Amino acid sequence: MPARVLPDLPIIIRRRKIVEMERTLVLVKPDAVTRGLTGSIIKRLEEQGLKLVALKMLQMDNNLARKHYAPHQGKPFFEGLVAYICSAPVVAAVFEAEGAIQLARKTMGATDPAKAEGGTIRGDWGLDIERNSVHGSDSAETARREIELFFGDDEITYYQRIDSRPIES
Numbered sequence: 001m002p003a004r005v006l007p008d009l010p011i012i013i014r015r016r017k018i019v020e021m022e023r024t025l026v027l028v029k030p031d032a033v034t035r036g037l038t039g040s041i042i043k044r045l046e047e048q049g050l051k052l053v054a055l056k057m058l059q060m061d062n063n064l065a066r067k068h069y070a071p072h073q074g075k076p077f078f079e080g081l082v083a084y085i086c087s088a089p090v091v092a093a094v095f096e097a098e099g100a101i102q103l104a105r106k107t108m109g110a111t112d113p114a115k116a117e118g119g120t121i122r123g124d125w126g127l128d129i130e131r132n133s134v135h136g137s138d139s140a141e142t143a144r145r146e147i148e149l150f151f152g153d154d155e156i157t158y159y160q161r162i163d164s165r166p167i168e169s
Protein backbone atom coordinates (compact mmCIF):
# COMPACT_ATOMS: atom_id res chain seq x y z
CA MET A 1 0.00 0.00 0.00
CA PRO A 2 1.50 3.38 -0.91
CA ALA A 3 2.28 5.69 2.02
CA ARG A 4 -0.44 8.24 2.59
CA VAL A 5 0.56 11.85 2.39
CA LEU A 6 -1.23 14.47 4.42
CA PRO A 7 -2.08 17.80 2.79
CA ASP A 8 0.82 20.21 2.76
CA LEU A 9 1.17 22.67 5.58
CA PRO A 10 0.55 26.24 4.46
CA ILE A 11 3.66 28.34 4.04
CA ILE A 12 3.73 31.52 6.06
CA ILE A 13 6.02 34.35 5.02
CA ARG A 14 6.73 36.92 7.68
CA ARG A 15 9.20 39.74 7.09
CA ARG A 16 10.35 37.86 3.97
CA LYS A 17 11.24 34.78 6.00
CA ILE A 18 9.42 31.48 5.66
CA VAL A 19 7.86 30.51 8.99
CA GLU A 20 7.40 26.77 9.45
CA MET A 21 3.97 25.80 10.68
CA GLU A 22 3.45 22.61 12.67
CA ARG A 23 0.48 20.37 13.27
CA THR A 24 -0.15 18.37 16.43
CA LEU A 25 -2.67 15.70 17.37
CA VAL A 26 -4.69 16.35 20.51
CA LEU A 27 -6.98 13.83 22.20
CA VAL A 28 -9.47 14.84 24.85
CA LYS A 29 -9.33 11.62 26.85
CA PRO A 30 -12.25 9.62 28.35
CA ASP A 31 -11.94 11.11 31.85
CA ALA A 32 -12.44 14.61 30.43
CA VAL A 33 -15.14 13.72 27.88
CA THR A 34 -17.20 11.98 30.57
CA ARG A 35 -16.94 15.01 32.87
CA GLY A 36 -18.16 17.43 30.19
CA LEU A 37 -14.77 19.14 29.82
CA THR A 38 -14.34 18.82 26.05
CA GLY A 39 -15.33 22.40 25.24
CA SER A 40 -13.21 23.87 28.04
CA ILE A 41 -10.13 21.97 26.90
CA ILE A 42 -10.50 22.87 23.21
CA LYS A 43 -11.07 26.49 24.28
CA ARG A 44 -7.84 26.58 26.33
CA LEU A 45 -5.89 25.40 23.29
CA GLU A 46 -7.61 27.82 20.90
CA GLU A 47 -6.93 30.67 23.31
CA GLN A 48 -3.21 30.01 22.95
CA GLY A 49 -3.47 30.79 19.24
CA LEU A 50 -3.54 27.16 18.19
CA LYS A 51 -5.74 26.94 15.09
CA LEU A 52 -8.23 24.07 15.07
CA VAL A 53 -8.06 22.44 11.62
CA ALA A 54 -9.73 19.05 12.25
CA LEU A 55 -12.08 17.67 14.90
CA LYS A 56 -14.04 14.45 15.54
CA MET A 57 -15.50 12.38 18.34
CA LEU A 58 -14.92 8.64 18.23
CA GLN A 59 -14.84 5.49 20.29
CA MET A 60 -11.30 4.09 20.07
CA ASP A 61 -11.02 0.32 19.71
CA ASN A 62 -8.25 -1.95 20.90
CA ASN A 63 -6.55 -1.95 17.52
CA LEU A 64 -6.38 1.85 17.20
CA ALA A 65 -5.35 2.23 20.86
CA ARG A 66 -2.45 -0.21 20.45
CA LYS A 67 -1.27 1.59 17.31
CA HIS A 68 -1.55 5.01 18.91
CA TYR A 69 0.35 3.95 22.05
CA ALA A 70 2.76 1.55 20.25
CA PRO A 71 5.87 3.42 21.51
CA HIS A 72 4.79 2.49 25.07
CA GLN A 73 4.31 -1.22 24.34
CA GLY A 74 6.04 -3.33 26.99
CA LYS A 75 5.83 -0.70 29.73
CA PRO A 76 4.02 -1.79 32.93
CA PHE A 77 1.16 0.68 32.36
CA PHE A 78 0.57 -0.19 28.67
CA GLU A 79 -2.35 -2.62 29.00
CA GLY A 80 -4.13 -0.41 31.54
CA LEU A 81 -3.62 2.62 29.31
CA VAL A 82 -5.11 0.83 26.28
CA ALA A 83 -8.15 -0.26 28.34
CA TYR A 84 -8.58 3.27 29.72
CA ILE A 85 -8.39 5.08 26.36
CA CYS A 86 -11.11 2.69 25.04
CA SER A 87 -13.34 3.09 28.13
CA ALA A 88 -15.41 5.97 26.70
CA PRO A 89 -15.27 8.19 23.59
CA VAL A 90 -12.40 10.56 22.90
CA VAL A 91 -12.42 13.82 20.97
CA ALA A 92 -9.57 13.98 18.45
CA ALA A 93 -8.35 17.29 17.09
CA VAL A 94 -5.57 18.63 14.90
CA PHE A 95 -4.20 22.04 15.84
CA GLU A 96 -1.85 24.10 13.71
CA ALA A 97 0.54 26.91 14.68
CA GLU A 98 4.16 27.92 14.61
CA GLY A 99 5.63 25.62 17.29
CA ALA A 100 2.25 23.92 17.77
CA ILE A 101 3.69 20.76 19.35
CA GLN A 102 5.50 22.47 22.23
CA LEU A 103 2.79 25.10 22.64
CA ALA A 104 0.09 22.42 23.04
CA ARG A 105 2.21 20.39 25.48
CA LYS A 106 2.97 23.50 27.55
CA THR A 107 -0.74 24.31 27.71
CA MET A 108 -1.41 20.72 28.85
CA GLY A 109 1.25 20.64 31.60
CA ALA A 110 3.26 17.74 33.02
CA THR A 111 2.14 14.14 32.37
CA ASP A 112 1.34 13.62 36.07
CA PRO A 113 -1.40 16.07 37.12
CA ALA A 114 0.07 16.10 40.65
CA LYS A 115 3.20 17.71 39.16
CA ALA A 116 1.45 19.90 36.57
CA GLU A 117 1.26 23.62 37.29
CA GLY A 118 -2.03 25.35 38.03
CA GLY A 119 -3.48 26.96 34.93
CA THR A 120 -2.46 24.01 32.76
CA ILE A 121 -5.11 21.58 31.51
CA ARG A 122 -3.72 18.64 33.47
CA GLY A 123 -2.96 20.77 36.53
CA ASP A 124 -6.55 21.98 36.66
CA TRP A 125 -8.50 18.92 35.52
CA GLY A 126 -6.29 15.79 35.42
CA LEU A 127 -7.25 13.09 37.92
CA ASP A 128 -4.10 10.96 38.05
CA ILE A 129 -1.12 10.01 35.87
CA GLU A 130 -3.28 7.76 33.66
CA ARG A 131 -6.49 9.80 33.62
CA ASN A 132 -4.70 13.03 32.74
CA SER A 133 -7.40 14.47 30.46
CA VAL A 134 -5.41 15.12 27.27
CA HIS A 135 -2.89 13.74 24.82
CA GLY A 136 -0.54 15.85 22.69
CA SER A 137 2.03 14.68 20.14
CA ASP A 138 5.63 14.89 21.36
CA SER A 139 7.53 15.55 18.08
CA ALA A 140 6.94 16.39 14.43
CA GLU A 141 7.46 12.76 13.43
CA THR A 142 5.05 11.51 16.11
CA ALA A 143 2.49 14.13 15.08
CA ARG A 144 2.58 12.97 11.45
CA ARG A 145 2.10 9.35 12.49
CA GLU A 146 -0.67 10.12 14.97
CA ILE A 147 -2.61 12.50 12.69
CA GLU A 148 -2.67 9.82 9.98
CA LEU A 149 -4.13 7.33 12.46
CA PHE A 150 -7.11 9.55 13.22
CA PHE A 151 -7.74 11.70 10.14
CA GLY A 152 -7.93 11.28 6.38
CA ASP A 153 -6.35 13.87 4.09
CA ASP A 154 -9.75 15.32 3.22
CA GLU A 155 -10.58 15.93 6.89
CA ILE A 156 -7.83 18.53 7.39
CA THR A 157 -9.16 22.00 6.62
CA TYR A 158 -7.56 25.22 5.40
CA TYR A 159 -8.53 28.67 6.62
CA GLN A 160 -6.97 31.64 8.29
CA ARG A 161 -7.86 32.77 11.79
CA ILE A 162 -8.80 36.39 11.50
CA ASP A 163 -7.13 37.11 14.84
CA SER A 164 -3.76 35.85 13.57
CA ARG A 165 -1.18 37.75 11.60
CA PRO A 166 -1.79 37.64 7.84
CA ILE A 167 -0.13 34.94 5.74
CA GLU A 168 2.23 37.57 4.28
CA SER A 169 3.32 40.22 6.76
Ligand code: IDP
Pocket residue numbers: 072077081110111129130131132134135136138
Ligand atom coordinates in the same frame (compact mmCIF):
# COMPACT_ATOMS: atom_id res chain seq x y z
P1 IDP B 1 2.59 12.32 27.70
O1 IDP B 1 1.11 12.03 27.49
O2 IDP B 1 2.79 13.48 28.64
O3 IDP B 1 3.34 12.46 26.41
P2 IDP B 1 3.77 9.68 27.95
O4 IDP B 1 4.99 9.37 28.74
O5 IDP B 1 3.88 9.69 26.45
O6 IDP B 1 3.18 11.07 28.49
O7 IDP B 1 2.65 8.62 28.38
C1 IDP B 1 1.50 8.44 27.59
C2 IDP B 1 0.31 8.33 28.52
O8 IDP B 1 0.43 7.16 29.30
C3 IDP B 1 0.18 9.46 29.54
O9 IDP B 1 -0.43 10.61 29.04
C4 IDP B 1 -0.63 8.79 30.64
O10 IDP B 1 -2.02 8.76 30.30
C5 IDP B 1 -0.11 7.36 30.59
N1 IDP B 1 0.97 7.13 31.57
C6 IDP B 1 2.24 7.60 31.53
N2 IDP B 1 2.96 7.18 32.59
C7 IDP B 1 2.12 6.40 33.31
C8 IDP B 1 2.26 5.66 34.53
O11 IDP B 1 3.32 5.63 35.17
N3 IDP B 1 1.15 4.99 34.96
C9 IDP B 1 -0.04 4.99 34.31
N4 IDP B 1 -0.21 5.67 33.16
C10 IDP B 1 0.85 6.37 32.66
Ligand code: MG
Pocket residue numbers: 136137138
Ligand atom coordinates in the same frame (compact mmCIF):
# COMPACT_ATOMS: atom_id res chain seq x y z
MG1 MG C 1 3.59 11.02 24.91
